[in-house]
Amino acid sequence: MQTITPWVHKVQYYETDQMQVVHHSNFIRWFEECRVHMLDEFGYGYEKLEAAGVASPVLTIEAKISKSVHFGETVEIRAAIEKFDGIRLTIRYEVRRAEELCCTGKTGHCFLGPDGRPISLKRKLPEVYEAFQALPTEFM
Amino acid sequence: MQTITPWVHKVQYYETDQMQVVHHSNFIRWFEECRVHMLDEFGYGYEKLEAAGVASPVLTIEAKISKSVHFGETVEIRAAIEKFDGIRLTIRYEVRRAEELCCTGKTGHCFLGPDGRPISLKRKLPEVYEAFQALPTEFM
Amino acid sequence: MQTITPWVHKVQYYETDQMQVVHHSNFIRWFEECRVHMLDEFGYGYEKLEAAGVASPVLTIEAKISKSVHFGETVEIRAAIEKFDGIRLTIRYEVRRAEELCCTGKTGHCFLGPDGRPISLKRKLPEVYEAFQALPTEFM
Amino acid sequence: MQTITPWVHKVQYYETDQMQVVHHSNFIRWFEECRVHMLDEFGYGYEKLEAAGVASPVLTIEAKISKSVHFGETVEIRAAIEKFDGIRLTIRYEVRRAEELCCTGKTGHCFLGPDGRPISLKRKLPEVYEAFQALPTEFM
Numbered sequence: 001m002q003t004i005t006p007w008v009h010k011v012q013y014y015e016t017d018q019m020q021v022v023h024h025s026n027f028i029r030w031f032e033e034c035r036v037h038m039l040d041e042f043g044y045g046y047e048k049l050e051a052a053g054v055a056s057p058v059l060t061i062e063a064k065i066s067k068s069v070h071f072g073e074t075v076e077i078r079a080a081i082e083k084f085d086g087i088r089l090t091i092r093y094e095v096r097r098a099e100e101l102c103c104t105g106k107t108g109h110c111f112l113g114p115d116g117r118p119i120s121l122k123r124k125l126p127e128v129y130e131a132f133q134a135l136p137t138e139f140m
Numbered sequence: 141m142q143t144i145t146p147w148v149h150k151v152q153y154y155e156t157d158q159m160q161v162v163h164h165s166n167f168i169r170w171f172e173e174c175r176v177h178m179l180d181e182f183g184y185g186y187e188k189l190e191a192a193g194v195a196s197p198v199l200t201i202e203a204k205i206s207k208s209v210h211f212g213e214t215v216e217i218r219a220a221i222e223k224f225d226g227i228r229l230t231i232r233y234e235v236r237r238a239e240e241l242c243c244t245g246k247t248g249h250c251f252l253g254p255d256g257r258p259i260s261l262k263r264k265l266p267e268v269y270e271a272f273q274a275l276p277t278e279f280m
Numbered sequence: 281m282q283t284i285t286p287w288v289h290k291v292q293y294y295e296t297d298q299m300q301v302v303h304h305s306n307f308i309r310w311f312e313e314c315r316v317h318m319l320d321e322f323g324y325g326y327e328k329l330e331a332a333g334v335a336s337p338v339l340t341i342e343a344k345i346s347k348s349v350h351f352g353e354t355v356e357i358r359a360a361i362e363k364f365d366g367i368r369l370t371i372r373y374e375v376r377r378a379e380e381l382c383c384t385g386k387t388g389h390c391f392l393g394p395d396g397r398p399i400s401l402k403r404k405l406p407e408v409y410e411a412f413q414a415l416p417t418e419f420m
Numbered sequence: 421m422q423t424i425t426p427w428v429h430k431v432q433y434y435e436t437d438q439m440q441v442v443h444h445s446n447f448i449r450w451f452e453e454c455r456v457h458m459l460d461e462f463g464y465g466y467e468k469l470e471a472a473g474v475a476s477p478v479l480t481i482e483a484k485i486s487k488s489v490h491f492g493e494t495v496e497i498r499a500a501i502e503k504f505d506g507i508r509l510t511i512r513y514e515v516r517r518a519e520e521l522c523c524t525g526k527t528g529h530c531f532l533g534p535d536g537r538p539i540s541l542k543r544k545l546p547e548v549y550e551a552f553q554a555l556p557t558e559f560m
Contacts, residue, residue: 299477304477304478305448305452306445308445308448308481309445337441338444338485339484339486340482340484340485341447341481341482341485341525342480342481342482343481344480344481345477345478345479345481346479348477
């Protein structure tokens with residue numbers, strides 16, 4: 001079975017703001033780092049999707065920040081599939097510093113074909129559909 | 141009565157990604173641009189809060205992107221208070237390109253005192269509490 | 281004669297870092313904001329270049345920061361052509377807060393055709409070449 | 421002798437722009453990632469400097485981009501001291517994708533004490549001065 005590892009991110013100086021913590025918009029970028037990493041590990045990276053002419057834009061964003069994160073700290077970000085039917089995809093995330101939960105969130109996506117219109121992966125790219133079906137639904 | 145104007149943002153090249161649209165994390169930054177602008181217009185800008193030793197970190201983020209936005213386009217962002225009780229603040233936003241609605245969202249905040257602990261504005265800074273009570277609850 | 285106005289930028293919270301000043305990388309982004317604005321005002325915006333299949337990537341960057349810039353301040357950025365021969369373009373910039381000079385810099389560009397190879401604007405797009413020749417060589 | 425390893429950066433989607441390459445401002449951010457990493461490895465990280473009340477702002481930036489870098493690629497960034505006299509510090513950088521040189525650059529810094537005024541590390545923090553003297557002057 002496919003192993004999925006957490007994405008490890010070292011917090012950068014340019015990610016801080018004058019409140020001396022990571023600017024909240026960066027959590028959304030870290031979700032993307034983790035999402036890309038998970039799909040890469042799974043063998044269905046963005047490059048493969050884009051090579052097939054498929055884009056997967058973000059339609060919805062949610063984040064709940066429970067602990068501030070600081071410059072120089074290292075966080076682990078995990079992703080899991082919440083919902084996937086070939087047309088819509090919801091991924092959830094958690095950001096931890098050591099064992100401590102700092103942020104949870106979700107992103108919702110659709111799939112667009114080469115003409116920029118929504119497609120069903122099930123009908124248009126059944127191999128990718130099957131692969132996504134096998135993505136983990138729990139944090140690993 | 142206080143007039144609140146929308147925040148006007150011209151989309152920059154560095155805000156795009158290789159999908160040829162604005163990267164979704166920038167909507168969260170635009171919410172902040174608009175929030176700061178609204179408080180400025182209202183006479184209670186961040187500088188004033190920070191001068192009083194009060195920080196107002198973002199605890200929750202929500203966004204729903206219904207239309208992609210592109211380099212060179214100009215968008216208007218409006219903010220309105222959804223909920224404010226002196227301890228928690230929820231602001232909602234909408235991003236429009238001409239009349240077209242492109243994105244809606246919310247941010248949730250608390251208030252921290254000089255020691256980094258949550259405070260009630262009502263008790264600690266009643267003048268600011270009164271001012272925030274008067275912020276618009278509908279988009280203007 | 282064409283009037284070129286400075287680009288006015290209000291410093292955003294997300295542009296600060298924990299040193300409580302604007303992170304230095306943002307000056308490079310402001311140069312781009314100003315460059316795009318100048319070309320727009322001149323009637324040769326990026327959209328027009330990109331519509332002609334021409335990209336103008338940044339090859340060299342220089343900046344000298346003499347004053348820190350802070351959240352909430354407003355800066356004016358001016359651009360002027362330092363050198364242009366149809367193959368290479370060097371633009372210089374200055375960032376002022378009120379009258380005070382805070383940063384100067386330069387960016388160097390080439391021009392790439394639809395196949396991604398360097399082109400001479402003089403030979404390939406003489407109309408654009410003439411237009412660029414008329415861009416201001418002094419700050420206005 | 422202290423070993424300095426290159427900083428390894430995986431290029432993120434949010435670092436691209438609509439030219440389908442990494443936005444040039446990110447090279448400046450990668451220089452910072454590498455600078456922080458080098459000082460960390462050397463035992464004189466930013467946290468230690470900031471704990472001593474010393475800030476080291478960027479005064480000058482230079483970059484020369486010779487190859488575009490793309491989403492999903494991995495780059496190695498190396499830093500070396502070009503000049504250090506306790507008052508000014510110049511660091512140079514190179515960004516390589518496998519063996520291929522993609523970008524070189526420099527940043528120039530001064531040192532500010534707790535009151536925000538320039539200091540000489542040699543006089544104020546001789547231990548840090550000695551440590552910086554031992555930083556590598558060639559890429560390792």
